[in-house]
């Protein structure tokens with residue numbers, strides 16, 4: 114599995130990152146994004162790409178090189194959630210698939226950054242997903 118989202122420099126990896134890398138190898142279902150790929154997709158996490166903020170942290174809209182739109186959820190620095198808990202959450206989310214749930218497509222751990230990547234839903238998509246054919 115590609116673990117290069119930990120950065121190109123082995124020298125700068127912290128203990129937690131190395132453990133996270135090891136743990137991520139066990140998560141076969143989600144893609145391990147490179148931090149630079151996410152920086153490019155979100156125009157360096159530009160404020161104009163910000164689409165919301167939830168309990169996890171700030172959410173940015175991004176566009177991958179292949180044109181796929183993504184929602185990039187960055188775990189806020191104040192969060193007490195550690196790498197291990199973060200990875201456990203990914204493992205749990207990636208095992209749940211339902212038409213009414215937004216799919217988790219990947220994650221990234223880079224230095225102190227913990228990031229989740231979801232499929233992007235346009236405004237109103239949730240309504241449509243929940244109400245199905247009831248909504249025009």
Ligand SMILES: Nc1ncnc2c1ncn2[C@@H]1O[C@H](COP(=O)(O)OP(=O)(O)OP(=O)(O)O)[C@@H](O)[C@H]1O
Pocket residue numbers: 164165166167168169170172184186215231232233234235
């Ligand atoms: N997959 C997505 N596609 C498009 N926009 C999204 C997506 N995920 C989140 N957002 C936007 O980011 C905002 C925050 O989302 P987030 O899931 O972090 O928190 P929340 O659902 O509002 O609350 P909580 O943190 O309690 O789950 C949402 O209200 C929405 O506007």
